Amino acid sequence: MKVLVPVKRVIDYNVKVRVKADGSGVDLANVKMSMNPFDEIAVEEAIRLKEAGKADEIIAVSIGVKQSQETLRTALAMGADRAILVVAADDVHTDIEPLAVAKILAAIIKEEEPGLVLCGKQAIDNDLGATGQMLSALLGWSQAMYANKVDIDGDHAVVTREVDGGLQTVKVKMPTIISTDLRLNEPRYASLPNIMKAKKKPLDEKTAADYGVDVTPRLEIVKTSEPEERAAGIKVGSVDELVEKLKEAGAV
Amino acid sequence: MNFGLSDEQEMIVSTVRDFVEREIYPHEAEVERTGEVPMEVAQEIKRKVIDLGFYACSFPEEVGGAGLSHLDFALVERELGRGSMALTHFFGRPQNILMACEGDQKERYLLPAVRGDRMDALAMTEPEAGSDVRGMACTAVRDGGDWVLNGTKHFISGADHADFFIVFVATGVDDTPKGPKKRITCFLVDRGHPGFTVRDGYRSVSHRGYKNCILEFYACRLPDAQVLGAVDGGFEVMNTWLYATRITVATMSVGRARRVFDHALSYAAERKQFGQQIGKFQGVSFQIADMITEIDAADWLTLSAAWRLDQGLPANREIASAKLYASEMLARVTDATLQIHGGMGLMDDYPIERFWRDARVERIWDGTSEIQRHIISRDLLRPLGA
Numbered sequence: 043m044k045v046l047v048p049v050k051r052v053i054d055y056n057v058k059v060r061v062k063a064d065g066s067g068v069d070l071a072n073v074k075m076s077m078n079p080f081d082e083i084a085v086e087e088a089i090r091l092k093e094a095g096k097a098d099e100i101i102a103v104s105i106g107v108k109q110s111q112e113t114l115r116t117a118l119a120m121g122a123d124r125a126i127l128v129v130a131a132d133d134v135h136t137d138i139e140p141l142a143v144a145k146i147l148a149a150i151i152k153e154e155e156p157g158l159v160l161c162g163k164q165a166i167d168n169d170l171g172a173t174g175q176m177l178s179a180l181l182g183w184s185q186a187m188y189a190n191k192v193d194i195d196g197d198h199a200v201v202t203r204e205v206d207g208g209l210q211t212v213k214v215k216m217p218t219i220i221s222t223d224l225r226l227n228e229p230r231y232a233s234l235p236n237i238m239k240a241k242k243k244p245l246d247e248k249t250a251a252d253y254g255v256d257v258t259p260r261l262e263i264v265k266t267s268e269p270e271e272r273a274a275g276i277k278v279g280s281v282d283e284l285v286e287k288l289k290e291a292g293a294v
Numbered sequence: 295m296n297f298g299l300s301d302e303q304e305m306i307v308s309t310v311r312d313f314v315e316r317e318i319y320p321h322e323a324e325v326e327r328t329g330e331v332p333m334e335v336a337q338e339i340k341r342k343v344i345d346l347g348f349y350a351c352s353f354p355e356e357v358g359g360a361g362l363s364h365l366d367f368a369l370v371e372r373e374l375g376r377g378s379m380a381l382t383h384f385f386g387r388p389q390n391i392l393m394a395c396e397g398d399q400k401e402r403y404l405l406p407a408v409r410g411d412r413m414d415a416l417a418m419t420e421p422e423a424g425s426d427v428r429g430m431a432c433t434a435v436r437d438g439g440d441w442v443l444n445g446t447k448h449f450i451s452g453a454d455h456a457d458f459f460i461v462f463v464a465t466g467v468d469d470t471p472k473g474p475k476k477r478i479t480c481f482l483v484d485r486g487h488p489g490f491t492v493r494d495g496y497r498s499v500s501h502r503g504y505k506n507c508i509l510e511f512y513a514c515r516l517p518d519a520q521v522l523g524a525v526d527g528g529f530e531v532m533n534t535w536l537y538a539t540r541i542t543v544a545t546m547s548v549g550r551a552r553r554v555f556d557h558a559l560s561y562a563a564e565r566k567q568f569g570q571q572i573g574k575f576q577g578v579s580f581q582i583a584d585m586i587t588e589i590d591a592a593d594w595l596t597l598s599a600a601w602r603l604d605q606g607l608p609a610n611r612e613i614a615s616a617k618l619y620a621s622e623m624l625a626r627v628t629d630a631t632l633q634i635h636g637g638m639g640l641m642d643d644y645p646i647e648r649f650w651r652d653a654r655v656e657r658i659w660d661g662t663s664e665i666q667r668h669i670i671s672r673d674l675l676r677p678l679g680a
Contacts, residue, residue: 076308115301119309231313234347234360237305 080162
């Protein structure tokens, strides 16, 4: 079985983000970029499936600017077998929207015919969390989102999902789309031999036009702003005062 | 000219940095407090590094290493420099002088060291012989077909965890026009060998938990099979193999300086006094500017020296310059960072005082700043007859 893993190049989770002066988005010039952490979990899960003999090939796909190649090399260094880069933007500030991403992925899936798509539950840059679901609708495949545990068993998969009330276990028919939640696994470090091998693994470069997909944004970003700064707290002198203040605040 | 790293090098850097941040940093406070690395922590680090293929990665692939270039390895060591030396010791960087092993020495020392089965330590320094290597008083004399070693070594880093030692001793004296000159031979000595004792060393202000030990040889009998290189060929193996390793202090100083700088930068941006962030005061902001300029300068100086080694170009002076500048830069960066933190910088609740203490030894070991200046100036003046 082939496993397809879409990976997105996003601002590194350690970077303190800064909103651009014109409010059009976050400043990404000269900022450290990394693989979306949820996608890293998806790559790890795919590698574990391969190690368990349930998958034989892992294809990593990234859609965005040319620099997404670095993200794909990381996936290859972790253990993916080959990669497809779909260049769909020139400016690092252009975010390809979920529907366009899903359409391109659907086109790739028609060519590659994977038995499973493992994707991150959302990208940490825009937090939209929609690609997997849209892809499922476009393909007419089953979906199991927010996976906390994945068990592939022949023609179906048993997936434990993280839902608001706790955990929910579903059984879905293969081929399927599974999105990964934070607790599914802990991604491995790229080993030195794999880092050295990554360059030799095939990386196909395509464009959005190759798949006939229009990536023009359909959403308009009205404004991006910093979260409000938390107001400083106050010091209380006694327990009585504390209780009084809590009552004032309606907390007790 | 291209100052960029390759994709592989970028990944090496990010992998080692992630590893240091996730596997080394969490243990630092305890090592600092107790002065010990718990055995299970050491074993865990070692096991993970072996699994990742980074153990002994500078060794050629033929002997089980990863065959990294000098530049690649400098990048690895630069990132390791961020972490506590007591802990990064278990990242596994055996002395490359082990490549001088011949015959069954390879099976007994080189290969197990590269695999991580046996750890090594290098023993050169003596109480009366630091920079003046030829002044060493440890001797080996012929007795029958064997050698008998006597004397004391000290400041032997990593000796507490070493399974065997690479020991330099005097094996005779030559009369030269410039006066008597000692001949040096290098020996491989196993821990526990009769006549050989490893004792606790001194407590150092720098790098707690990365211990130095005292080695004592008393009528320690060794066969010829324990000689590394040729008899009386100690200087040759030293010059062939230890020459390139002097760059280590430079690379690790640069990595540590970057970590320390991040503390200075974020504190300058957060700490408020007189109604504004202290980074807005020129007295602080100019220190930030000077620090990053010096760190970048040291970084490039070091990487270019490593590049020269890869190109087979002479690098003696360049390595000395890198070691000199990077270690002195680290001293200034840690001191300025402490100053920016004010009184809190001195408290052991924060790691700043530790970085400041740790920085002090970098100007001393592996050739003091003065020795480096000597090497640099001799390299330039000797050809002119001065």
